[in-house]
Amino acid sequence: MVQAKPHPQELTEELKNLTVSESEQIIQFNHPEKYRTSQWYTGHGEITASGNGRSFEISATYTLKGEVKLVDGVFEPDNPTLAEVYSSRGRCVAIVDQTVDELYGDALRRYFEFHEIPLKLFACRAWESDKTPETVHRILAFLGKDGCDVSRNEPVLVVGGGVLSDVAGLACSLQHRRTPYIMVGTTVVAAIDAGPSPRTCTNGSQFKNSIGAYHPPVLTLVDRSFFRTLATGHVRNGMAEIIKMAVTDDPILFELMEEYGPRLVDTHFATIDADEELGKIADEVIYRALFSYMKHEGTNMFETYQDRPHAYGHTWSPRFEPAAKLMHGHSVTVGMAFGASLAVEMGWLGTQERDRIINLCRSLGLSVYHPILSDIDLMLEGQKNMRRKRGEGGLWAPLPTGIGACDYAQEVSSGLLQTAIEKHKQLCSSFPNGGGGKEMYLSDLGLE
Ligand SMILES: NC(=O)c1ccc[n+]([C@@H]2O[C@H](COP(=O)([O-])OP(=O)(O)OC[C@H]3O[C@@H](n4cnc5c(N)ncnc54)[C@H](O)[C@@H]3O)[C@@H](O)[C@H]2O)c1
Incomplete structure (x- = not known):
């Protein structure tokens, strides 16, 4: 034996x-x-x-362990936050969105010079079309042996929008199999959603964000002063991710958005022509959106649990967004508005609440309808893909059951999908531009 x-x-x-x-x-x-x-x-x-x-x-x-912090003037020399992280480490290795480098690179370099911390910086073009494995490879070349040779415990500084946070976060997850990073989100989307998110990725050939890894930043710094230079279309775009949390999880946030949302878009979150009072509202909106999102997403590391309210508006849109070349936020609001109509059709939501959701999106200039919804084959394909991605048990599509609450639809038959699309189309046909929003299409040359 x-x-x-x-x-x-x-x-x-x-x-x-x-x-x-x-x-x-x-x-x-x-x-x-x-x-x-x-x-x-x-x-x-x-x-x-x-x-x-x-x-x-x-x-x-x-x-x-991760931390999310609202800060003011992160590159102001008297702000100790970044210096406290990097001075003891003797240097800072940073990946910065090229556009952000043009706008804020001098301030960033001055900050590290002031604190006598050597800086190694890679300015990376981060258009939606750069969200590819090739960009991840370029970042890895910068981080790796022939570049900065970062250690596996050295937190890389990532400064930019959602595209950069996705690809640079993925590169960090691959470097030494897991290298920590600190995220400074410079767009609304990156500040309240993509930046602190554990989901890092690049686009696949047909579906957005389909290749990636779960790797959240160890520290997320949210400084709304960056929004001053953001194109208004990108500020509006970011509102979609706030609305999704307001509709599904936080009724107070929804009311704040109804009352102040348009002013927050116009003033770029109280960074242009705004008083202190609106600044406080801006901080509260950002904090609530972040808290609500991270409560669900930050504690569900591998998306193994499908009680994910933040997936509202994200069930069919990953398929139609690239096909229609929509801005991410507009594609999400089309998905949310359609989801509200579907919820009415299923008896989950009243028409008054549906109208409040659609009106909020429209009041901010966000799209609530796009003709691509009528491509039923594409919609069914998106649904099939989402079912596979979320784990065979069902579709798990979050749909509102009121303002600040949601449930998860497991089955949406082809017939129900078609009826809901038709009714949603009719509802939106009376809206100017058929429910289309302002600056709704993606342009990698920017919205400006
Ligand atoms: N990982 C996630 O959980 C998650 C969540 C939401 C969105 N996303 C992804 O995020 C991406 C969208 O992110 P985004 O909306 O931040 O777009 P983005 O990263 O493309 O940034 C928008 C534009 O603004 C520029 N920019 C960035 N900061 C600026 C500033 N302060 N001033 C002026 N210009 C600035 C960028 O260079 C870019 O041209 C999509 O690819 C989406 O899939 C990921």
């Missing part, structure tokens, strides 16, 4: 931190703190031996 080896119990003599349950053959392994090298990532695990000397099960639990 072959002797089983090594038996888990034999290990206890060598390793002091093991505890053994003899009956179940479970070993819990807690790595001693003195060996820890990462400030943000910890892990421990459990090994359960079958007892036959031929198999065992491992379950590992790890913690990713």
